[in-house]
Structures are given as C-alpha cells and as structure tokens.
Amino acid sequence: MKTFYIVGLGNPGTKYEKTRHNAGFMVADALSRELHAPEFKLKKNAHALITPPFVPPLSRGGWGGLSMIIAKPQTYMNLSGKSVAALLKRDKLTTEKLNNCLLVVSDDLDLPLGTLRFRERGTAGGHQGLQSVINALGTEEFPRLKIGIRPPSLSRQPGKAEEFVLKKFTKEEFTLLQETVVPKAIKEILSRIH
Secondary structure (H helix, E strand, O other), X not given: OOEEEEEEOOOOOHHHOOEHHHHHHXXXXXXXXXXXXXXXXXXXXXXXXXXXXXXXXXXXXXXXXXXXXXXXXXXXXXHHHHHHHHHHHOOOOOHHHHHHOEEEEEEEEEEEOOOEEEEOOOOOOOOHHHHHHHHHHOOOOOOEEEEEEEOOOOOOOOOHHHHHHOOEOOHHHHXXXXXXXHHHHHHHHHHHOO
C-alpha cells in the first residue's frame, strides 16, 4: 500500500499556535479533522507529531488503497528538514519518488493573505523551513503548497519579516484563514493526491 505524507511546517508549543509561521500546522490540523485521521502522536525518532498511517475515507475504493500520514515537525521551523528526512526513512523513499508521496505545506510571506500557490518543485524562496527540507532531502524536487500570509499593509523592510511571521494573526486574519483559506488548501491537497 502506497503511503502519502502531508507535512505541515510550523513551530511547536502554545506560544506559536496562532502565529503566521504556523499556517502549515493549521492546515495539517484541519486536514486531520476533515479526514477523521487518528490522533497525532509524538514519533520521537522523527521529531514530529504524526497520525498513524490511515486510509482516508474518500480513498477507499477511489484511490486504490492509499494510506496517508499527516505530520507536524516538532524541531522548530528552521530545522524542519531533519524531521521530514526521518519520516521518509520509514518507507525507504528515494528522492526520485517524492512527487508521488510527499506534499509540504508552509506559510509564504510573499503571497497576499488568502492566496495559495502550488509548486511541483523549486527553491525555498527565502523560507528557512523549506530550505531546511531541501537541504535534508538533497533536492528541490518535491511538491509544496504555500499559504499566503502577507496583509496588504505590510512593507518589506529588512528585519521585519522575522518578527512578523512570529506574530499572531489578527482576529480578522485568523477568521479569513479558518473560514476560507484552510478549506481551499484542503481541497487543493485532496485534488493532488493520487
């Protein structure tokens, strides 16, 4: 049975729960609820909270017995690659097979709040979590879904980005994210799994 990994990037702990940098975790949590996944459990050797492998309800008979694992690295954003590489060791996956078994979900400060961007491959675009994954896997050849977090009022000044991504969403931004962006992200993810 083929296993598909959905990895949401973010920072662990309640301090970072509703921060912009945790958009990937928010999508992973919502996807887990949507698919009635088993509860997240800490997998120490992968430094991640993961769902045990499960067969999503919509894949039974429709996706040929696909098994799924949803993961949230607990290494902090800039070391996410360590966790992703350890997770993929489970199935002895090679970098040539990543397009068919991995999707990384992250925030993106260059995209306006409310937008999504899917890429089959590419650079990290300045995102340290994605760069860590690229470094750990030794390739840029893996799909990723980027969640826009930039409000229209943000000016791009040096040093501001690091502070901004660690701040919590405003109430209005969080509502938009939960009611519109996350459901769109789930729909996009499910359309790409095969």
